[in-house]
Structures are given as C-alpha cells and as structure tokens.
Amino acid sequence: MAAGTPDNAAGSGATIQANGLRGAKLMFLGAAAGSSSSPVAVTYTDGTSTIGSIGFPNWVGDTVNKFGADLVASTTGRNFQSGYGDTGRQFQLFAVDMPIDPMKTIATVTLPAGAKNHIFAGTVTLG
Known part of the structure; x- marks a missing residue:
C-alpha cells in the first residue's frame, strides 16, 4: 500500500x-x-435492526480493556x-464485539461516524 493511502474506516459512518x-x-x-x-447499526433482511455501541481504547497508553476491548497486538514504535x-x-490494536440476533440474517452494517475510531476489519462470529 502506498504511503498516505487510507487503510481503515475512520469516522466514515459507511453502510456496508x-x-x-x-x-x-x-x-x-x-x-x-x-x-x-x-x-x-445492524439492519436485518426482515427490516428490523439492532443498535449497539463499540469503543476502542486509545492506540497509545490507554487502559487495555476499556470498553470491553481485547488487546490483539502491541508494538514499540511506529512507522513514519x-x-x-x-x-x-x-x-496497540484491539478487538471489540457487540451482540447481534443469531436468528436473523444481516442485510447491512452501519459503521460509527465518530472520527476517533479507526476500524481496520470486521467479521461476524458464531459465539
């Protein structure tokens, strides 16, 4: 990836x-x-939705488990x-999750619009 190319959804509020x-x-x-x-916001194919909240700790020097986050990776230093x-x-890099209805099929996911959160990947898990 070229320097300066966006590699995350930062405060985009995008619907996926x-x-x-x-x-x-x-x-x-x-x-x-x-x-x-x-x-x-998670919208299901039946038109209903689940609204949840996710939060990430600050990527440098914050309490690791803030907002229920799990530390995924940590490194000393960074690239410029x-x-x-x-x-x-x-x-530091973190994983956070929110519960969704396991009996429903997801149509769309609307990401947070807060400019402080940087989301690099997302997935749906069974448990």
Whole structure:
C-alpha cells in the first residue's frame, strides 16, 4: 500500500452490505485516536435492526480493556514516512464485539461516524 493511502474506516459512518451473514456477534479490529465509543447499526433482511455501541481504547497508553476491548497486538514504535520512530512508546490494536440476533440474517452494517475510531476489519462470529 502506498504511503498516505487510507487503510481503515475512520469516522466514515459507511453502510456496508453484509451479503446475508448470520451470527451471534459482530467483531471489529481497530483502535482510537483518543478513547471513543460510538453506535453501530445492524439492519436485518426482515427490516428490523439492532443498535449497539463499540469503543476502542486509545492506540497509545490507554487502559487495555476499556470498553470491553481485547488487546490483539502491541508494538514499540511506529512507522513514519521518514522511517521508524517513537520507539519509547507502546502502540496497540484491539478487538471489540457487540451482540447481534443469531436468528436473523444481516442485510447491512452501519459503521460509527465518530472520527476517533479507526476500524481496520470486521467479521461476524458464531459465539
């Protein structure tokens, strides 16, 4: 990926087609630039919806389990266009989930519109 190319959905509020997925939880991989919790809307094919909230800890120096997050990865330092730096700090990536109706089929997922949350991936899990 070229430098400066967006690699996440940051505060986009985008609605994503789910192609008929079913499961018990919606899980996201991400972090926040400042701790933040925002609503997520799941619309099912029968027209009903579930509104939940997900939150990510700050990607540097925050309480790891804030908002029920699980630490996925941590590294010392980060990449800049000029090279590797900030080696005295820990940078972290988290997983968070929200319950959804396992008996219904998902039509769409509307991501948080809060600019602080950075979502890198999402999936539906069975449990």
